[in-house]
Amino acid sequence: METDAYTLATLRRGEKAVIEAIDTRDPQVQRLMVLGLVEGAEVEHASAAIGGDPMEFRLFGCGISLRQEHARMFTVAPVGAGV
Amino acid sequence: MSKSSEVRIPANEITVKRRADVSIAVVGTPNSGKSTLFNRLTGLKQRIGNYPGVTVERHIGTLKTNDAVIELVDLPGTHSLTPHSLEERISVDVILGRVEGTAAPDGVLAVLDASNLYQGLFLVQQLLDLDLPVVVAMTMGDAAIRSGIDVDVAALQDALGGVPVVEVVATTGSGLDELRVAIAAMRGAAASRELVVWPELRRAAGEFQQATDNELSLRVCERLILEGISEHTQNYARLTESQTANLVSQRDKLFGMEPPIAVEARIRYAWVRDTLKKVQRSAPRLQSWRTRLTAFLNQPLPGTIGLFLVMAVVFQAVFAWATPVMDLIDSGTAVLSGSVAAALGEGAFSSLVADGIVAGVGSVIIFLPQILILFLFIILLEDSGYLARAAYLMDRAMHSVGLSGQSIIPMISSFACAVPGIMATRVIPNRRDRIATILAAPFMTCSARLPVYALLIAAFVPAKQVGFMNLQGLVLFGLYLFGIVMGVLTALLIRKTALRGPKPPFALMLPEFRRPNLQTVFIQLLGRAKVFLYRAGTVIFTVAVIVWALAYFPRSDSIGAEAEQQREAASYSVSGPELEAEYARIENLAAAAQLEQSWLGRAGKAVEPLFKPLGWDWRVSAAVIAGFPAREVVIAVLGTVYAVGDEADEQTLSGRLKASRWPDGSSVFTLPMVIGLLIFYACCLQCAATLAVIRRETNTWRWPVFAWVYMTTIGYLGAMLAFQVGSA
Incomplete structure (x- = not known):
């Protein structure tokens, strides 16, 4: 797998990553950017609902949930172990 | 909303008479403790109104200092000055002075959550770019310490270009005096434009x-x-x-x-x-029950099970706590109505007061226990941060029917009563989603349908065992399920047709659990109750009086005279308790005869051909018509129309129903007809309160009219299908 295959949607529970690039075309993705999911921000996959969708991420101490279809628009670089 | 609401007058052309010297907008991200701080600053000196053309509530409070009266406007929480939902748009429009009838604020009180500085500072930056003086109130310092964050207030003030930053603790009130001084100093102060981020x-x-x-x-x-x-x-x-x-x-x-x-x-x-x-x-992160609870509920299965437990408790509480109070109100109304009638004697005025006004007021306040209890829970869930988590957990299930997770609480609440359920749809940011939820909610089996179901099931469904369940219970369960299916189908249909549009946005903040502030909960609850009484109450009351008039007028003198003759004749033949019973019998027969020739009775007869395919005679038709303002009324009307004095005496009423015959001698209440009647009740929107609330929440008559026509049509067709197929 190429490194650009890592997105928020591929993170495992407890895994941390830094956002590297964002596909900004979807207005909903833009909304997520307003909420702080921007390039350079570090996020942790905290939980998921039954079936793995939607997913919850921790972002600077606050919880934010998004659907997998939007999580895929955020390319990330994993941080710490497991890279 | 409608296009007309977009017409705005430029801020400089608005002249508004203000009682206050200064108007300060209170702005913050959702869950930043903004409302709690607002309540701490203004206490109960608040006014709740509406912004023109939209359904967002306007909270205004006053703060008196030594030399000024300061008006504080509590705006809905927003993450950014680029609005996303209707409530956010209102906040932004007020801040920017774009709302008709509302002057632009003289300053901004920015509420900054210390445990979520990341998002909070984004908004503060935008606020600092306005030409307004700004004061920052930093809340939730205790929550920040718990989650391992220590904020250097002096450094923050420095980073924000010297804007006053005041740390406040809403629970103890520390910092409030300092904040009041800072707010007062905004009067006539220069705009805070020191910071240039961009x-x-x-x-x-x-x-x-x-x-x-x-x-x-x-x-x-x-x-x-x-x-x-x-x-x-x-x-x-x-x-x-x-x-x-x-x-x-x-x-x-x-x-x-x-x-x-x-x-x-x-x-x-x-x-x-x-x-x-x-x-x-x-700072070192403290392990508290909150963090442990959050961690536990973060797992998919415990989280979902927890949600169902919470909802079961809420549901149980609504029935267990509200029902006794509602029974009390019900019997209290009956007693009051009886004594008023006795005091005023016979006549139209007495009946208007006793059966029209007292009963009308009773039919409004009977909703209050359920609404208050349900809203108490909704507010507690919302303020503790659990509502967002519930929406998150249920999103996938709701998504499959074209809604989002935020619809789950309104839908479940509607099992108790659609009125608070529909009022709870305000948390749904997407308009299409919100209206689809509002249209689906009245299908949920509410507590007013229950007595009607209970009466008909007890009378006509045999109490035999089917497997481990009783057939009667099974039918009741089936009716609940039927309501859910109809609601879901309606939501799906409406999102595919009239409200077709992009998938509802879903970006939900999941705050950590926190203990709700009692003062805030109380003030919110009071606000909800007021809104219901003023806005819905007037409609319910009016409709109740109209139905009274339809059932009362015109009076036939000959029926009254005949009853009088019968009373006289009876007084010669019998005496004592027997005479009392005879009087009651005569009175009931006279009431039934009066009802038969009243406008309502005539309407029942006039529409009998329309309801004939459903197997209803004029009595059932009249009762159903009378039940349109409030469905539980049907039992009382059936009681009168079948000349059974006491409607509480269901045994007798169901006996009477069973005995009722068509002129040709065949039974009216056959099983197919009863099933049809049940289906009709499951579908039909026979509730003036719900219609009034839909009107209020959608700000147009279009949706309540649509809901009424749509649900009545489905109920009619369903009842006809059941009767025709069953009788064939």
């Missing part, structure tokens, strides 16, 4: 300002560059062609091919990250 925007705005010959303020220029020309901005600045061209080129230079929102988010959050390094020190 010099390129400032430069572009300056160039554009020159192109408009300095007619527009720098702040308006910045907003125009960020938002572009839209229906929301064109009303507050009319631009010439060359000015528009300049605006377009400034936007091109600044944003290129990227969406402006994305560019703004990148630049502002980069500044926030740098600032956080300067003002935040990490």
Whole structure:
């Protein structure tokens, strides 16, 4: 797998990553950017609902949930172990 | 909402008489403790109104200092000045002075959650770019310490360009005095414009300002560059062609091919990250019940099971606590109505007061126990941060029926009563989603349907065992299920047709659990109760009086005279308790005869052909018509129409129903007819309160009229199908 295959949607529970690039075309993705999911921000996959969708991420101490279809628009670089 | 609500008068043309010297907007991100702080500052000196043309509530409180009266406007929480939901749009429009009838604020009190500085500072930056004095109140310091964040207030004040930052603890009240002084000092103070986070925007705005010959303020220029020309901005600045061209080129230079929102988010959050390094020190994270609970509920299965447990408790409480109070109100109304009738004697006025007004008021306040209890839970769940988690957990299930997770609480609440359920749809940001939820909610089996179901099932469904369940229970369960299926189908249908549109947005903040503030809960509950009594209560009351008039007029003197003769005759033949019983019998027969020739009875007879395919005679038709304002009324009307004095005596009533015959001697209440009647009740929107609340929450008569016609048609067709197929 190429490194650009890592997105928020591929993170495992407890895994941390830094956002590297964002596909900004979807207005909903833009909304997520307003909420702080921007390039350079570090996020942790905290939980998921039954079936793995939607997913919850921790972002600077606050919880934010998004659907997998939007999580895929955020390319990330994993941080710490497991890279 | 409708286009007409977009017409706005420029801020400088609005003259509003204000009792206060200064008006300060209270702005903050959702869950920042903004309302709690607002309540601490203003106490019960609050007014709740509505913004023109929309259903967002307007909370205004006053704060008195030694030399000034300060008006505080509590705005709905918003993450950004680029609005996302209806409530956010209102906040932004008020801050920018774009709302008709509301003057632009003289200053901004920015509420900053210390445990979520990341998002909070994004909004604060935008607020500092307005031409207004700003004071920052930092809340939730205790929550921040718990989650391992220590904020250096002096460094923060420095990073924000010297804007006053006051740390407050709402529970103890510490910092409030200092905050009051800072708020008072905003009166006539200069705008806080020390901080320039985005010099390129400032430069572009300056160039554009020159192109408009300095007619527009720098702040308006910045907003125009960020938002572009839209229906929301064109009303507050009319631009010439060359000015528009300049605006377009400034936007091109600044944003290129990227969406402006994305560019703004990148630049502002980069500044926030740098600032956080300067003002935040990490402290040891405390393990509390909150963190452990959050961690436990973060797992998919415990989280979902927990949600169902919470809802079961809420549901149980509504039935266990509300039902006794409702019974009390019900019997209290009956007693009051009886004694009023006795005191005023016979006649139309006495009946108007006793059966019209007292019963009408009773039918309004009977909803209060359920509404208060349900709302108490909804507010507690919301303030503790659990509501967001429930929406998150149920999102996938709701998504499959075209709704989002935020619809789950309104839907479940509607099992108790659709009125608070529909009022609870305000948390849904997407308009299409919200209306689809509002239309689906009345299908849920509410507590007013239950007595009707109970009566008909007990009378006509045999109590035999089917497997481990009783057939009667099975039918009741089936009716609940039927309501859910109909509601879901309605939501699906409406989202595929009239409300077709992009998938509802879903970006939900999941705050950590926190203990709700009792004062805030109380004030919110009081507000909800007032809104219900004023807005829905008037409609319910009016309809109740109209139905009374239909059932009372015209009076037939001959029936009264005949009853009088019978009474006299009876007084000669029998005596004692027997005579009392005979009097009661005569009175009931007279009441039934009067009802038969009243407008309602005539209407029942007139529409009998219409309901004949459903197997209903004129009595059932009249009772159903009378039940349109409030479905539980049908039992009382059936009681009168079948000349059974006491409607509480269901045994007798169901016996009477069973015994009722068509003129040709065949039974009226056959099993197919009863099943049809049950289906009709499961579908039909026989509730003036629900219609009034739909009207209030959608701000148009279109949706309540649509819901009524749609649900009545389905009920009618369903009942006809059941009767025709069953009788064939």
